[in-house]
Ligand SMILES: Cc1cc2nc3c(=O)[nH]c(=O)nc-3n(C[C@H](O)[C@H](O)[C@H](O)COP(=O)(O)OP(=O)(O)OC[C@H]3O[C@@H](n4cnc5c(N)ncnc54)[C@H](O)[C@@H]3O)c2cc1C
């Protein structure tokens with residue numbers, strides 16, 4: 218039976234057909250027919266954000282914390298251009314979102330019409346794919362295809378630009394089940410390559426699993442299989458910022474995060490290993506450091522669903538194109554059915570070496586003095602929220618790295634952060650998206666005060682929908698990460714990294730109708746955090762911390778893994794004066 222309806226109705230019908238429960242958006246002239254349809258139904262909840270960037274980050278937070286695609290709806294012109302940062306963010310971090318934009322009527326395109334922008338042109342480089350719809354008959358099928366493209370293979374953002382006359386016109390609705398797609402990425406890995414990897418694992422003397430966001434993208438089964446594989450082999454495992462939670466932080470083989478602000482042991486293992494098994498990570502420059510010094514002695518395997526990711530930055534010996542869960546399932550089968558064993562003696566020696574690196578206690582600190590150290594704040598937040606059904610989002614900067622270092626993630630999809638683009642302003646709207654999906658969970662956005670101010674208007678959204686998001690601000694009154702680089706790499710010339718005027722965050726909370734809590738004394742911190750957790754509503758927590766704390770360990774940009782800075786004492790004379798850095 219063919220169903221005739223307007224384009225605007227088709228949009229809502231197609232979203233329902235796709236099982237969408239929430240849309241984050243902001244209305245305007247070019248999308249009013251769609252908003253009219255939203256008004257006339259109760260199945261999909263629309264969340265009115267305060268800025269289109271917020272809609273896209275909220276959709277990202279929703280997607281990352283549920284494994285389902287997120288949806289945003291914005292108007293033409295400024296609505297679409299405001300969505301560009303979020304789209305780029307989602308592209309960099311492989312987050313599946315669908316953004317619907319209104320467009321001027323087809324017959325006015327190219328006339329500099331009111332609020333006209335070349336949305337498909339502007340967003341072509343920052344989407345996985347985008348479409349401009351000129352025919353209402355094609356609209357529903359394109360929306361179904363968009364969901365398929367966003368969520369298949371390497372996930373990413375897609376955009377559909379819908380002119381207003383297409384929304385008004387009547388056409389034939391095509392159901393999801395009728396969709397035919399030519400886009401079918403390869404999910405099964407080549408069994409010969411998988412067997413080669415199993416052989417390399419059996420003879421490896423210093424192996425490591427280097428895991429990333431691809432494990433999370435692949436779904437909960439991938440994390441489970443990864444855990445089984447780690448247990449079956451006893452190999453150490455590290456993870457990128459995007460992969461935190463794919464293996465539990467309390468697990469016996471866990472080395473902590475690797476990379477620029479990763480642990481000493483994780484980076485030393487990466488440097489010295491003889492077999493590196495990359496599972497769903499992309500050899501990002503925060504990981505490799507100086508490329509010609511990156512893990513010089515290792516055979517490298519790379520499991521990735523995107524062929525363009527393999528051999529892009531680092532040449533690998535065992536490339537395996539496929540989905541993490543599928544490949545790990547086959548790898549485990551090969552490992553077990555062929556009765557493969559690891560080199561136990563070599564592995565024991567490797568772990569002995571690893572223990573000596575771990576003994577460095579690179580994240581160790583002492584809370585002395587009257588000022589809260591950010592590491593202490595994170596450690597207490599971890600201790601006091603651990604047993605909760607907890608989701609963490611972050612902003613970008615030092616606080617983001619301290620959160621990654623000191624909060625332990627036991628499961629996937631619990632950690633939402635802007636890794637690839639490093640978008641200040643991501644965390645607050647992302648926390649809203651997460652809380653919409655997990656209404657009873659404890660959702661905390663760990664923020665720096667500068668980042669937080671970039672999308673603080675979304676506190677209004679949190680209030681409107683009764684979302685009890687906790688905004689935990691590590692307030693150092695500085696653009697901390699910038700200040701740190703200026704101190705270490707730019708001769709202590711602190712150019713524009715100090716916010717001379719900051720709002721009173723407690724009063725700001727109250728202005729929004731939220732609760733404000735301020736804490737500056739380490740002795741009061743536990744009680745203040747407990748008060749934040751207990752409050753049944755949105756909270757802005759202004760945690761006044763040491764202003765000049767640096768985030769260590771740190772591999773300065775362009776240096777090798779074994780040229781890591783461990784703490785402040787080493788910095789004096791190590792960088793700047795000679796350019797040489799000591800471990
Ligand atoms: C201030 C700052 C500091 C940072 N410091 C660090 C740091 O110290 N350490 C660190 O790790 N990061 C750091 N980052 C983050 C860094 O910039 C990158 O975002 C991150 O390292 C990339 O993680 P990833 O390699 O796991 O890749 P992702 O961006 O998560 O990419 C995932 C990879 O897996 C593939 N993939 C996706 N889905 C699947 C699937 N189903 N099956 C198989 N493959 C799949 C993709 O094709 C891609 O190649 C920092 C970011 C900021 C903002």
Ligand SMILES: Cc1ncc(C[n+]2csc(CCOP(=O)(O)OP(=O)(O)O)c2C)c(N)n1
Nearest residue numbers: 614615616639641665666667668696697698
């Ligand atoms: C939108 C955007 N602009 C600029 C930057 C560059 N940048 C990275 S970290 C940072 C400072 C962040 O300060 P704050 O949020 O207070 O966090 P802190 O580092 O102090 O913890 C800046 C400006 C960025 N990542 N994103």
